[in-house]
Amino acid sequence: xxxxxxxxxxxxxxxxxxxxxxxVACIEVCPLDVLVKNPETGKAYMKYDECWFCLPCEKECPTxxxxxxxxxxxx
Amino acid sequence: MYSTDMDPEVAQWIEMLRSSDxxxxxxxxxxxxHLGDEDAIxxxxxxxxxxxxxxxxxxxxxxxxxxxxxxxxPLMDCLGSAHEKVRHEALSALKELxxxxxxxxxxDLLQTGNVYTQLNVLVLLxxxxxxxxxxxILPFFQSENxxxxxxxxxxxxxxxxxxRCEPALGLAKDPVEAVRRAATLTxxxxxxAGVVALLCDLLTNDSDWQVRRNAAQSLDLLAETESIPAxxxxxxxxxWQVRKFTARALQKVADDRAMPALIKALTDDYSDVRRxxxxxxxxLSNPDALPALHQTLHDPDMDVRIFSQRAIDAIQKSMxxxxxx
Numbered sequence: 001x002x003x004x005x006x007x008x009x010x011x012x013x014x015x016x017x018x019x020x021x022x023x024v025a026c027i028e029v030c031p032l033d034v035l036v037k038n039p040e041t042g043k044a045y046m047k048y049d050e051c052w053f054c055l056p057c058e059k060e061c062p063t064x065x066x067x068x069x070x071x072x073x074x075x
Numbered sequence: 076m077y078s079t080d081m082d083p084e085v086a087q088w089i090e091m092l093r094s095s096d097x098x099x100x101x102x103x104x105x106x107x108x109h110l111g112d113e114d115a116i117x118x119x120x121x122x123x124x125x126x127x128x129x130x131x132x133x134x135x136x137x138x139x140x141x142x143x144x145x146x147x148x149p150l151m152d153c154l155g156s157a158h159e160k161v162r163h164e165a166l167s168a169l170k171e172l173x174x175x176x177x178x179x180x181x182x183d184l185l186q187t188g189n190v191y192t193q194l195n196v197l198v199l200l201x202x203x204x205x206x207x208x209x210x211x212i213l214p215f216f217q218s219e220n221x222x223x224x225x226x227x228x229x230x231x232x233x234x235x236x237x238x239r240c241e242p243a244l245g246l247a248k249d250p251v252e253a254v255r256r257a258a259t260l261t262x263x264x265x266x267x268a269g270v271v272a273l274l275c276d277l278l279t280n281d282s283d284w285q286v287r288r289n290a291a292q293s294l295d296l297l298a299e300t301e302s303i304p305a306x307x308x309x310x311x312x313x314x315w316q317v318r319k320f321t322a323r324a325l326q327k328v329a330d331d332r333a334m335p336a337l338i339k340a341l342t343d344d345y346s347d348v349r350r351x352x353x354x355x356x357x358x359l360s361n362p363d364a365l366p367a368l369h370q371t372l373h374d375p376d377m378d379v380r381i382f383s384q385r386a387i388d389a390i391q392k393s394m395x396x397x398x399x400x
Contacts, residue, residue, distance in 0.1 A: 023102040028109060062101045062133055 003048060010046040011069045012057060018065035019043040026057035026066055081114050089118045100130050108137035116141055120149045128158035135161065139168035147172050151184060155192035166195045170202060178203055182211045190220060197226040201233035209237055216242045221251040228254065232261040239267050247273055252283045259286050263293025271297060275305030278321070284314040291320035298327040310336035310352075315345040322351035329358040338367045346376035353379060357386025360393035 012035065014026075021042030027035045034048040035057060044066075053074055058066045088110070091103035104122050107115040115137070122134035135153060138146040150172070153165035173181070181203070184196045197215070200208045208230070215227035228246050231237065244267060246258035259277055262270050271294070278290035291309060294302045302324070309321040310333075322340060325333045333355070340352035353371055356364040368390070371383040 020098050020102050022099065023105060025105045025109065060105070062105045062129060 010049060011051045011053065011071075012046040013067045013069065014044050014046070015065040015067070016041065016043045018063040020063060020065075023062060025060045025062060029056040029060050031056075082110075082112060085110055085112045085114050089115060092118050092122055097127050097130070100125065100127065101133070104130050104133045104137065108133060108140065111140065113141065113143070116143055116146065120146055123149050123153055128156070128161050131156070131158070131161045132164050135164045135168055139164075139171065142172060144172070147177055148180065151177075151180065154184070154195040155187065155189035157191075162191055162195060166198060169195075169199055173199055173202060175203055175205060178205055178207065182208060185211050190223065194222060194226050197223070197230045200230050204233055204235045206234050206236045209234060209240070213240075213242055216246060221249070221254050224249065224251070225254045225257045228261050229257045232264045238265060240265055241267055243267075244269065244273055247277060252286065255281065255283065255286045256289055259289035259293055262290075263296035266297075271299045271301050275302050278302075278305050278309050278317075284312075284317055287312060287314065287317045288320050291317055291324050295320065295324035295327055298324075300328050300330060303328060303330045303332055307333050307336045310340055315343070315348055318343065318348045319345070319351055322348060322355050325355040326351065326358050329355070329360070331359060331361055334359060334361060334364060338364065341367055341371050346374070346379055349374060349376065349379045350382045353383040353386045357382075357389040360390055362390060362394055365390060 024037070026044050027037065031054060032048070032050050032052060034046055034050050035044050036047045037043065038045055051068070053068060053070050055068055058068045085107070088103045088106045091099050092107070094100055094103070100122075104119070107119060119134045119137050122130055123138075125131050125134065131153065135150060138150060147169065150165050150169055153161055154169070156162045156165070181196050181199055184192050187193070193215070197212070200212070212227050212230055215223045218224050218227070224246060228243055231240060231243055243258060243261055243265060246254055247262060249255050249258065259274065262274055274290045274294050274297070278287050278294065281287050281290070287309065291306070294306065306321050306325050306328070310318055312318050312321065318340065322337065325337060337352045337356050340348055343349050343352065349371065353368060356368055365387060368383050368387050372380055374380050374383065
């Protein structure tokens with residue numbers, strides 16, 4: 001899988017102000033394991049540019065920090 | 076404090092659930108949900124009373140997933156929460172968890188003064204279907220809150236063995252449209268004297284088209300010949316949904332008096348109306364409808380053509396053999 005180069009363009013957007021440092025809920029539920037923690041900030045981000053748009057990461061986030069942008073043709 | 080055989084990881088998260096820091100409690104409750112360890116049930120029940128609605132909501136979801144009956148009563152306490160998400164999640168969980176054993180507790184909750192609890196309990200009673208709930212529901216018909224009146228009259232139609240309920244008829248003339256819509260659908264399940272006449276009146280005179288549509292649906296369920304004049308009149312209704320369900324009701328109470336209105340409906344702008352009118356004409360078994368039905372075999376809508384052909388076949392099948400010659 002390709003590494004994400006421009007994080008603003010990835011489909012899984014993490015609001016870092018809401019992301020909890022000790023929480024790994026989104027990382028655990030992602031079937032593709034594309035979400036990881038930034039070791040410097042402790043916040044989750046999308047490391048690999050691959051997504052099934054299955055949405056558990058968004059649903060499981062306890063603070064609602066994750067938004068998955070689903071492409072128009074998949075809506 | 077905890078049993079000695081408890082998984083140390085679970086014990087650690089349970090301990091964190093008592094933290095004064097909201098972020099830590101959120102992480103703990105979410106992790107306990109993911110771990111799915113039964114030892115976490117009691118602490119999660121405690122988390123239902125957390126000061127943060129976010130923690131409460133996740134605790135409810137976790138207990139829903141455990142589906143352990145011990146959580147049912149604490150979850151019922153969340154039905155009256157001031158936070159909409161908490162109430163909604165508790166209701167969703169209890170919809171799957173409650174059973175007839177919980178009826179008495181639910182009926183007790185109806186006596187509380189909390190409107191949210193009452194509304195949610197009325198919804199849950201629809202799952203239990205027990206007619207014992209009827210005396211507890213009836214006082215809500217006079218409630219000043221229209222949501223409670225609507226929920227109560229909707230619940231009424233889910234109660235088994237209830238076929239008569241005079242007070243429900245009054246709600247069909249309620250000033251609030253949503254209440255009238257619910258009451259009109261409920262009337263289709265009742266057999267009180269005057270129900271058909273009332274539904275006919277609603278079908279032809281109510282100002283709200285959804286009430287008129289629901290009246291047609293209820294008359295379809297009741298299938299009384301007394302309703303035919305009103306149904307014929309409703310075939311001229313300006314709303315197509317009303318005409319559609321009226322045509323369906325006329326399929327049940329096949330009567331030649333409806334034939335002119337049904338033939339006219341074969342040229343309706345809406346294909347659903349044309350299709351249901353064609354089917355209703357087929358049920359009349361009257362050969363006079365055949366020329367009109369033959370014309371709809373060229374209808375632009377495939378459904379209409381198929382159902383017209385079926386109606387023609389049905390009429391021809393019901394005719395004496397000699398007429399085929």
